[in-house]
Amino acid sequence: xxxxxxxxxxxxxxxxxxxxxxxxxxxxNSITEGYGIDWGVKKYPDHLQDLMQxxxxxxxxxxxxxxFYKESGESYWVQGKIKEALAFPADIVVIELxxxxxxxxxxxxxxVTVDMLKPSYEDLLDTFAHLPTSPEIxxxxxxxxNNVEWGIMDTSIVKYINPLIKETAIEKGVNIIDLHTLFxxxxxxxxxxxxxNTKGAQELAKIVNKYIAMAKPTLTQNTSxxxxxxxxxxxxxxxxxxxxxxxxxxxxxxxxKGKYKALVKVENDNDSWLVSEEIEVTDLGGSTGIAKGNKNxxxxxxxxxxxxxxxxxxxxx
Numbered sequence: 335x336x337x338x339x340x341x342x343x344x345x346x347x348x349x350x351x352x353x354x355x356x357x358x359x360x361x362x363n364s365i366t367e368g369y370g371i372d373w374g375v376k377k378y379p380d381h382l383q384d385l386m387q388x389x390x391x392x393x394x395x396x397x398x399x400x401x402f403y404k405e406s407g408e409s410y411w412v413q414g415k416i417k418e419a420l421a422f423p424a425d426i427v428v429i430e431l432x433x434x435x436x437x438x439x440x441x442x443x444x445x446v447t448v449d450m451l452k453p454s455y456e457d458l459l460d461t462f463a464h465l466p467t468s469p470e471i472x473x474x475x476x477x478x479x480n481n482v483e484w485g486i487m488d489t490s491i492v493k494y495i496n497p498l499i500k501e502t503a504i505e506k507g508v509n510i511i512d513l514h515t516l517f518x519x520x521x522x523x524x525x526x527x528x529x530x531n532t533k534g535a536q537e538l539a540k541i542v543n544k545y546i547a548m549a550k551p552t553l554t555q556n557t558s559x560x561x562x563x564x565x566x567x568x569x570x571x572x573x574x575x576x577x578x579x580x581x582x583x584x585x586x587x588x589x590x591k592g593k594y595k596a597l598v599k600v601e602n603d604n605d606s607w608l609v610s611e612e613i614e615v616t617d618l619g620g621s622t623g624i625a626k627g628n629k630n631x632x633x634x635x636x637x638x639x640x641x642x643x644x645x646x647x648x649x650x651x
Contacts, residue, residue, distance in 0.1 A: 355389035358382065358546070359422050359469070361462070362430030363410075365477070365538075366396025370529045378530060381539030395419040402431040403438065403446070404454040411454075420461070424469040426546055427462045430513070432476040432499055433528065436490035448498050455498060459506045471508040472546060473499055475605060477517040477538075479528040486528055500605065507572045507597055507609060511545045513538070515604040551598040551610040558618055560586045560594055562610065568599030588618050 360366050360379040368377030376384075379394035386392060395418055400410040410416055410431060419427075435451060438444040463471050475496045480488040496514055503510045522534030530538050552563045562569055562584055571581035573592045586594070595612040599605065 355387070355391075356425040357423050357467075358386070358390065358392040358426045358428065359419050359424035359462075360392060360394050360396060360428050360430070361410075361416075361419050362396040362428075363400050363434055364396065364398035365433060365529060366394060366430050367398050368394070368396065368535065369398050370524045370526070371532055371535060375532055376535065378535040378538040378542070381536045382543055385539060385543040393419075393422050393424075395422070396430075399434055400431070401435045401438075402454050402458050403435050403451050404457070405450075406435075406438070408434065409454075410458075420465065423467050424462070424465065425467060426472065427469045428472045428474065428511075428542055428546070429458065429462070430474045430476070431458070432495040433479050433486060433491065436476075436479070436487060436495050437485040439490040439494050440485040440487050448494050452498055452502060455502045456506070459502065459508055463506070463508065470546075470609070471506075472511050472542070473503040473508055474511045474542075475499055475514045477513040481526050481528050484526075484528070504570055504597060504607070505577055507570070507575065507577060507595065509545065509597075509609050510605065510607040511542060512605040513541065516541050516606075545606055545608065548600065548608060551596060551600070551608055553594070553596060553610055553613055555588075555613070555615065558588045560588060560596075560613075560615070562596050562598055566598045566600065567602045568607070570597040572596070588615055591615050591618065 358379075360382065364370075366378060368379075371377055377394060377396075379392050379396070383390070383392040395415040397410060397414040399408050400414040401408050402410055404411050432455075438446045438451070459471055459473065462469060476491050476499070478488050479486045479491060491514070500510060517530075517534070517538055519534075519537070522530055522537050524531050524534075551566065554561045554563055560571075566584070569582055569584060571578045571586045572595050573590065575593070578586070586596075593612055593614050596610040597607050598610060599607050
């Protein structure tokens with residue numbers, strides 16, 4: 335009996351030692367900053383901190399009213415907390431911006447197009463992705479928001495902003511969290527129909543935590559092809575950091591050596607995508623088995639959810 339207890343104790347100790355502390359930067363607008371929630375009451379990044387592992391650090395770089403569009407008079411690039419966010423040694427960056435950019439399509443005097451906005455979002459992803467810490471990036475599809483007085487219309491978010499975010503994130507090969515599908519329960523919003531209330535801030539943190547804690551998709555090399563393991567609902571393939579045009583099937587035929595990864599749609603009921611492990615293919619006719627990846631590449635940090643979740647990611651009773 336005591337021998338078994340020792341084995342169990344050792345296993346728990348080893349599992350705990352494999353958990354690496356992570357720094358999480360929450361970049362965003364007033365939804366991230368916590369507009370409308372009283373001073374001293376926890377905002378979504380504070381709740382995210384509670385869900386992380388001991389030693390993890392979550393920082394709130396949200397700034398109310400800001401857009402990702404560089405040419406805006408309310409640009410996060412100029413008036414937001416971007417300098418502080420870039421100086422933070424982030425291992426993970428969650429980017430929640432775009433709700434205020436939807437105003438550009440309501441107030442027609444701005445005379446903007448999606449094509450005009452896209453370079454700013456590309457630069458945003460690239461700027462954080464190329465930090466010295468090489469953080470994992472999670473781009474969020476913006477949640478439901480509707481306030482005519484402020485010029486924030488959900489129709490513009492659905493028609494212009496979220497397709498731009500998704501397209502850019504897929505092209506860049508970064509993770510996507512679909513807040514628009516997952517965060518829309520009316521009881522989670524303030525009366526302005528834009529900002530989370532205290533309950534909503536907690537629920538938003540659970541959604542974000544679910545995807546940053548979720549295990550990465552894995553790949554297998556079978557001779558001259560790569561395959562995504564497990565259940566999936568959409569795939570994009572990348573070689574040496576560049577998306578391979580037209581490569582969206584479960585298997586990818588190998589014609590070149592290089593570092594490969596896949597962006598995988600992980601659930602059928604929402605549009606969230608996760609980046610797989612990156613592996614290095616050095617033999618185009620390699621032996622069958624799980625590709626081990628580049629030994630010099632940074633290994634994914636192991637994080638665990640603090641609350642129990644069911645298969646849909648909802649908090650279990």
